[in-house]
Amino acid sequence: MTDTLTSTVPVGAVHAPDVPLDWSESLVPGAVVRDDRVAPLAPWSAVVRAGEVLTIVDVGGNQSADCLVYDAHDPDERYSVPDTLAAQGNAYVRTGTVLMSNEGRPLMTVVANEIDRQDTIGGACSKESNTLRYGHHTQYQHGCRENFLAEAGRHGLGVRDIVSNLNWFMNVPVEADGALGIVDGMSAPGKRVAVRAERDVLVIVSNCPQMNNPCNDFSCTPLRMIVVQP
Amino acid sequence: MRDLHQTDSVTASRSDARAQGGATSDWMPYLPASSSPFAPEGVDPADLVWAETVAPGGYTHKVLSRGSRIRFDDPTGAACAHLLLFNAFEPWERLNVADTQKIPWQAYLGQGSPLLSGDGRALATVLEDTSRHHDAFCGTSTDAWNERKYGGSAPEGPTPSGRSLFAKAAAKHGLTKRDLPPSVSFFQGVRIDADGAMEFTGSAGPGRHVTLVAELPLLVLVANVAHPIDPRPEYAVGPLRVHAWRGAPTTADDDRFTASPEHTRAYLNSIDHAEARGC
Numbered sequence: 046m047t048d049t050l051t052s053t054v055p056v057g058a059v060h061a062p063d064v065p066l067d068w069s070e071s072l073v074p075g076a077v078v079r080d081d082r083v084a085p086l087a088p089w090s091a092v093v094r095a096g097e098v099l100t101i102v103d104v105g106g107n108q109s110a111d112c113l114v115y116d117a118h119d120p121d122e123r124y125s126v127p128d129t130l131a132a133q134g135n136a137y138v139r140t141g142t143v144l145m146s147n148e149g150r151p152l153m154t155v156v157a158n159e160i161d162r163q164d165t166i167g168g169a170c171s172k173e174s175n176t177l178r179y180g181h182h183t184q185y186q187h188g189c190r191e192n193f194l195a196e197a198g199r200h201g202l203g204v205r206d207i208v209s210n211l212n213w214f215m216n217v218p219v220e221a222d223g224a225l226g227i228v229d230g231m232s233a234p235g236k237r238v239a240v241r242a243e244r245d246v247l248v249i250v251s252n253c254p255q256m257n258n259p260c261n262d263f264s265c266t267p268l269r270m271i272v273v274q275p
Numbered sequence: 276m277r278d279l280h281q282t283d284s285v286t287a288s289r290s291d292a293r294a295q296g297g298a299t300s301d302w303m304p305y306l307p308a309s310s311s312p313f314a315p316e317g318v319d320p321a322d323l324v325w326a327e328t329v330a331p332g333g334y335t336h337k338v339l340s341r342g343s344r345i346r347f348d349d350p351t352g353a354a355c356a357h358l359l360l361f362n363a364f365e366p367w368e369r370l371n372v373a374d375t376q377k378i379p380w381q382a383y384l385g386q387g388s389p390l391l392s393g394d395g396r397a398l399a400t401v402l403e404d405t406s407r408h409h410d411a412f413c414g415t416s417t418d419a420w421n422e423r424k425y426g427g428s429a430p431e432g433p434t435p436s437g438r439s440l441f442a443k444a445a446a447k448h449g450l451t452k453r454d455l456p457p458s459v460s461f462f463q464g465v466r467i468d469a470d471g472a473m474e475f476t477g478s479a480g481p482g483r484h485v486t487l488v489a490e491l492p493l494l495v496l497v498a499n500v501a502h503p504i505d506p507r508p509e510y511a512v513g514p515l516r517v518h519a520w521r522g523a524p525t526t527a528d529d530d531r532f533t534a535s536p537e538h539t540r541a542y543l544n545s546i547d548h549a550e551a552r553g554c
Contacts, residue, residue, distance in 0.1 A: 127414025149417030168373020173395030
């Protein structure tokens with residue numbers, strides 16, 4: 046895109062030019078297999094081979110990275126929120142959490158994590174759910190479900206394959222009376238999480254474009270995705 | 276058993292088979308539904324469209340029209356009704372547990388909870404709930420889980436997994452495992468503490484029920500299996516009764532339509548979809 050292009054399309058709220066960014070580095074040492082920068086609002090995907098470790102860098106701080114994981118060879122087997130939570134008996138994702146599949150088997154393991162807890166309850170935003178959460182005036186806005194569908198389509202997957210997801214760097218507490226919601230994040234520029242593939246997996250990420258709640262701190266920033274072979 | 280049947284010719288075998296008609300079991304569908312021996316109080320049996328007792332470890336499924344009431348009864352306090360809902364016409368629209376918890380700002384299901392799809396619509400609403408012991412965190416059991424926990428998971432065996440039963444129910448509607456998202460369950464409770472740890476609170480006791488209203492035409496899949504984090508070593512699940520009857524979906528005239536701004540817009544979206552489609 047050139048600096049001189051003008052457009053009437055109402056795209057999302059990308060961060061201000063003076064926002065501090067920390068691109069950081071892999072959270073675990075190893076030979077770099079790939080190293081991608083994901084623009085604000087955009088999707089990303091890659092196959093991470095068994096034993097490789099994916100570091101996700103929250104470059105601008107409190108930027109939700111919505112994430113789905115599939116067995117790379119049998120995508121009918123995919124990430125499952127309830128299987129992950131039931132297996133560990135806890136509602137939050139932390140170091141040691143095993144990301145379980147819908148068949149109750151390990152897909153990936155969180156091997157390092159620089160924020161108190163990661164979310165997998167809050168699901169993804171979408172044009173459709175935005176109408177419930179904020180009103181029909183937000184339906185035109187971009188959402189993670191759009192990113193998931195677009196990126197899944199590149200791998201032959203479709204709407205039937207989109208399930209509830211992880212939200213790296215998002216904060217969703219469950220209070221004593223069951224009150225639950227997205228609140229201000231606990232992350233900061235350069236904070237990271239690292240997940241090791243327990244088998245060959247396809248990872249799909251939406252760099253969340255939500256503009257109506259604090260999951261991106263109301264400033265959509267980039268992500269860095271680093272895959273290493275330890 | 277051999278001595279009870281004379282089946283040495285077609286005529287004898289036919290007579291033997293026909294002599295079995297009219298028998299009953301503890302777990303069976305009741306046809307016509309109006310003949311249910313357990314019709315819910317206050318419901319005209321003539322309005323019933325589904326009446327069934329689901330066996331422990333059993334499953335059931337039904338396509339229901341918009342507005343139908345769906346009542347689950349736990350007569351013994353040991354049922355665990357794992358539930359998946361799909362838009363009957365477009366089954367890729369289906370229960371989305373994350374949205375069901377996030378959008379109403381409430382993790383625990385109860386009276387008034389909308390069961391939301393990932394398409395911004397209410398598939399159903401919890402109209403009545405005398406249990407309040409439910410779960411939207413743990414989903415249902417898998418083969419791998421039950422093999423670790425009980426040493427087996429075969430759907431024809433004593434410790435079937437919920438997922439294997441859902442897969443069979445889904446297959447009978449042309450759906451596959453791709454079509455099985457996380458599910459919710461009724462009658463066995465889970466609570467989350469401040470650190471995120473789960474506590475299994477079990478049953479609220481026998482004789483509890485939950486009633487839903489279908490906000491769209493629904494495909495309903497039900498698996499009655501032990502809750503995944505039930506700490507008991509035995510596979511302990513009781514029978515589940517299911518009844519459905521004709522009714523009307525939520526409209527702006529109902530109090531629940533305005534229970535919250537999120538409820539209102541969910542119902543608006545469901546009504547908008549149903550009216551445009553003519554269903």
